[in-house]
Amino acid sequence: MHIVLTNREAEIMDVLWERGASTVAEVRAQLSDKPAYTTVLTILRILETKGFNHARRGGARAPLYPAGRS
Numbered sequence: 843m844h845i846v847l848t849n850r851e852a853e854i855m856d857v858l859w860e861r862g863a864s865t866v867a868e869v870r871a872q873l874s875d876k877p878a879y880t881t882v883l884t885i886l887r888i889l890e891t892k893g894f895n896h897a898r899r900g901g902a903r904a905p906l907y908p909a910g911r912s
Contacts, residue, residue, distance in 0.1 A: 850877075850885060851885055851889055851894075853873060854882065855889065855895070857872045864905055866879060866883050869882055895908050
């Protein structure tokens with residue numbers, strides 16, 4: 843199965859790959875156009891269902907990790 847990322851998903855994954863573990867707020871801060879926090883959160887959740895990242899549960903400030911890292 844071939845999974846395709848949207849431009850925004852790829853941009854967010856670039857942030858995670860460059861920075862490593864990051865919170866939603868930290869990812870948002872790295873995006874040039876500063877989308878809404880909830881938009882970034884939604885996209886990160888979509889990426890998690892696609893297997894591209896995973897979250898450490900534990901509240902709003904829990905970091906997200908690119909897949910393959912912990």
